[in-house]
Amino acid sequence: MSTLTTTLPGQAPGPVERAAPTGPARVGPIEGLRHTATLSWRSLVQIKHNPMELLDFSVQPLMFLLLFTYVFGGAIAGSTGDYLTFALPGLMVQNTLFTTLNTGVGLNNDLTKGVFDRLRSLPIARSAPLAGRIVADMVKQTWAIAMMLGLGYILGFRVRTGPLDALAAFGLIILFALAISWASVLVGMLVSEPEKVMVFGFTLIFPLTFISNAFVQTSTMPGWLQAFVKINPVTALADATRGLLSSGPVATPVWHTLLWAAGIAAVFAPLAVNAFKRKV
Amino acid sequence: MLHTMTVTDTHGAPAIVAEGLVKKFGETTALAGIDLEVPAGTVFGLLGPNGAGKTTAVRVLATLLAADAGTALVGGYDVRHDSHRVRRIVGLTGQYASVDELLTGTENLVMIGRLLGLPRSEAKARARELLAEFNLADAAGRSAKTYSGGMRRRLDLAASLVGRPRVLFLDEPTTGLDPRSRNDMWEVVRNLVADGVTVLLTTQYLEEADLLADDIAVVDHGRIIAQGSPEELKKQTGAQTLAVRPADPADTALVETTVAEIVGASPTVAGNLVSVRVTDPAVLPAVVRRLDDAGVTVGEITLRSSSLDEVFLALTGHPATDESAPATVAQDGPADDDPAARIPAAARS
Numbered sequence: 001m002s003t004l005t006t007t008l009p010g011q012a013p014g015p016v017e018r019a020a021p022t023g024p025a026r027v028g029p030i031e032g033l034r035h036t037a038t039l040s041w042r043s044l045v046q047i048k049h050n051p052m053e054l055l056d057f058s059v060q061p062l063m064f065l066l067l068f069t070y071v072f073g074g075a076i077a078g079s080t081g082d083y084l085t086f087a088l089p090g091l092m093v094q095n096t097l098f099t100t101l102n103t104g105v106g107l108n109n110d111l112t113k114g115v116f117d118r119l120r121s122l123p124i125a126r127s128a129p130l131a132g133r134i135v136a137d138m139v140k141q142t143w144a145i146a147m148m149l150g151l152g153y154i155l156g157f158r159v160r161t162g163p164l165d166a167l168a169a170f171g172l173i174i175l176f177a178l179a180i181s182w183a184s185v186l187v188g189m190l191v192s193e194p195e196k197v198m199v200f201g202f203t204l205i206f207p208l209t210f211i212s213n214a215f216v217q218t219s220t221m222p223g224w225l226q227a228f229v230k231i232n233p234v235t236a237l238a239d240a241t242r243g244l245l246s247s248g249p250v251a252t253p254v255w256h257t258l259l260w261a262a263g264i265a266a267v268f269a270p271l272a273v274n275a276f277k278r279k280v
Numbered sequence: 281m282l283h284t285m286t287v288t289d290t291h292g293a294p295a296i297v298a299e300g301l302v303k304k305f306g307e308t309t310a311l312a313g314i315d316l317e318v319p320a321g322t323v324f325g326l327l328g329p330n331g332a333g334k335t336t337a338v339r340v341l342a343t344l345l346a347a348d349a350g351t352a353l354v355g356g357y358d359v360r361h362d363s364h365r366v367r368r369i370v371g372l373t374g375q376y377a378s379v380d381e382l383l384t385g386t387e388n389l390v391m392i393g394r395l396l397g398l399p400r401s402e403a404k405a406r407a408r409e410l411l412a413e414f415n416l417a418d419a420a421g422r423s424a425k426t427y428s429g430g431m432r433r434r435l436d437l438a439a440s441l442v443g444r445p446r447v448l449f450l451d452e453p454t455t456g457l458d459p460r461s462r463n464d465m466w467e468v469v470r471n472l473v474a475d476g477v478t479v480l481l482t483t484q485y486l487e488e489a490d491l492l493a494d495d496i497a498v499v500d501h502g503r504i505i506a507q508g509s510p511e512e513l514k515k516q517t518g519a520q521t522l523a524v525r526p527a528d529p530a531d532t533a534l535v536e537t538t539v540a541e542i543v544g545a546s547p548t549v550a551g552n553l554v555s556v557r558v559t560d561p562a563v564l565p566a567v568v569r570r571l572d573d574a575g576v577t578v579g580e581i582t583l584r585s586s587s588l589d590e591v592f593l594a595l596t597g598h599p600a601t602d603e604s605a606p607a608t609v610a611q612d613g614p615a616d617d618d619p620a621a622r623i624p625a626a627a628r629s
């Protein structure tokens with residue numbers, strides 16, 4: 001032991017017995033993807049044991065769809081059929097945005113319940129707990145949108161464009177949700193308990209989705225509100241989804257949505273990653 | 281000199297070396313310069329009351345927390361600069377169970393096996409093996425939120441063993457466990473050491489450190505205030521208390537002088553019970569013999585381990601109490617089946 005403590009001139013007393021480097025010092029990219037896949041699997045398997053969650057992201061959107069169509073449809077658009085055509089894209093957008101909160105809630109749960117500590121003590125990619133959660137949430141999002149479209153179809157909604165346009169609509173919604181997820185991640189990393197993510201998210205996302213043209217035409221609102229509706233990214237996304245699924249302009253709202261998504265991600269992704277790194 | 285760089289795990293080389301670890305949380309100094317050296321294949325006990333800095337030390341050594349100053353090598357790898365390699369050889373069971381409550385016992389362990397690169401079938405086999413070993417086979421398919429506190433602890437420990445770590449950190453592994461579960465946990469630690477694993481455990485129980493550890497460091501306010509083998513420590517602190525009660529109360533004075541003479545310290549007398557802290561257990565037969573020679577019939581004579589409180593008093597002159605959570609709370613322990621007792625306050629809702 002004493003022979004191993006060596007002090008070279010001009011060097012601080014060296015720590016003893018440094019091991020020879022065996023094995024890589026970091027995680028390779030392929031390995032990192034595998035860790036992400038395993039942790040996404042974990043998030044999805046959780047659903048099996050938590051029926052409430054299944055209810056949350058399956059039944060709830062369907063209920064909203066039925067409520068809006070049959071309760072408000074007649075009053076807002078004159079007929080439930082017309083309203084469905086107008087509102088289904090909006091409802092898909094609204095549901096997706098609310099669901100992004102789950103990302104923050106889930107991460108906060110992992111943080112406060114000690115699961116992150118367990119994961120951090122393992123030789124896995126630092127980003128995997130975050131990436132795994134996000135990937136799993138995207139899968140759930142896609143599932144929820146597909147279910148809404150399926151029920152919409154039963155109720156009489158028809159895709160009047162092509163399958164590629166419909167796919168593009170899916171992709172655009174998911175992409176925008178991904179951008180918003182970064183804000184959700186940031187909040188999830190900063191607050192002390194999962195419920196606070198919900199409170200924070202609702203106060204932000206409620207006005208954002210309702211003061212848009214997701215459910216009603218912009219022209220029916222007072223002028224001062226229209227000003228906000230027109231610049232609201234949710235309006236752009238709802239318009240783009242309508243255009244891609246049934247009819248209406250496509251290019252402009254799609255570009256607006258993409259720009260917004262890029263802007264939101266540019267602001268929140270670095271903040272969220274930073275907060276995550278500080279905790280993980 | 282060059283050969284120093286190629287030493288990996290020669291026998292007797294320290295598995296853990298820490299030098300001058302300092303960690304501050306705002307105004308609180310959790311670690312005020314900790315030096316440790318744990319030889320490979322041994323059990324090291326960090327003994328201290330609540331708030332002493334045990335968890336912080338473990339988190340630094342297990343790469344979860346960066347120290348403000350000082351260095352630490354685990355398995356020869358620097359915890360800060362070579363953290364990935366450290367993580368490949370360590371296992372950590374934190375003070376609070378960190379299992380995924382929404383997964384079953386099996387799923388929890390399979391997830392970790394997969395993360396460690398085991399193929400699916402091997403991960404499943406390893407999970408089965410560990411669940412059987414930790415008496416969780418019957419609950420393997422139930423989600424962990426239905427587990428009792430003791431079961432969660434065991435699952436958490438199993439989780440830290442999936443990768444067969446060479447160095448294992450156990451942060452208060454038995455706090456709050458019932459005596460039987462505590463014994464089981466001790467058995468697990470002994471088996472691991474028999475397999476060559478190096479174990480660093482923290483505890484608030486002197487008895488536990490005494491039973492399990494080859495070396496003990498007593499921590500107080502982020503500082504090591506005493507260190508050595510259990511024997512050395514007991515010598516230093518008078519870790520045992522001798523109590524004698526004569527059958528005839530009239531003999532009390534004689535007992536007192538005899539004990540004082542042999543032990544070399546003045547005993548306290550309560551009624552007809554004469555007690556004194558001793559460093560050498562050999563005084564017991566000596567006292568028995570002398571009293572016998574003097575014709576005193578002894579009604580009761582005991583030599584018991586001092587409590588952590590008594591050791592602290594001997595070492596520091598102040599009792600081992602903490603403003604936030606007195607050690608006695610942990611000692612009377614919450615019931616084993618109270619899971620809330622093992623969830624950090626922040627997680628309770």
Ligand SMILES: Nc1ncnc2c1ncn2[C@@H]1O[C@H](COP(=O)(O)OP(=O)(O)O)[C@@H](O)[C@H]1O
Nearest residue numbers: 305308309310329330331332333334335336337
């Ligand atoms: N994350 C933290 N933030 C602020 N203070 C902390 C934190 N972790 C520990 N401490 C403080 O550091 C001290 C040592 O804590 P800890 O290492 O948990 O002690 P032990 O495990 O011995 O009970 C305590 O005073 C505790 O309050």
Ligand SMILES: [Mg+2]
Nearest residue numbers: 334335336375
């Ligand atoms: Mg602790």
